[in-house]
Amino acid sequence: QVVGLLDIGKPRGDVFLDRLEEKLVGGGASVLRFRKPTFTKPAPVDLRHEITTQCTLVIEALAD
Numbered sequence: 627q628v629v630g631l632l633d634i635g636k637p638r639g640d641v642f643l644d645r646l647e648e649k650l651v652g653g654g655a656s657v658l659r660f661r662k663p664t665f666t667k668p669a670p671v672d673l674r675h676e677i678t679t680q681c682t683l684v685i686e687a688l689a690d
Contacts, residue, residue, distance in 0.1 A: 630681030
């Protein structure tokens with residue numbers, strides 16, 4: 627199984643995902659990282675397709 631971590635581009639979202647990735651990888655999970663171009667718009671179709679074809683589940687980071 628592959629966990630996708632989606633950074634939507636808000637400040638400090640990457641900090642949260644970095645910590646989460648450490649925990650997941652430490653527990654034996656495979657992790658892929660993704661980033662939206664901007665938090666103000668939905669993820670582009672090609673990014674959504676990439677995530678859905680490569681990941682079993684996705685965690686999206688929201689932070690400020």
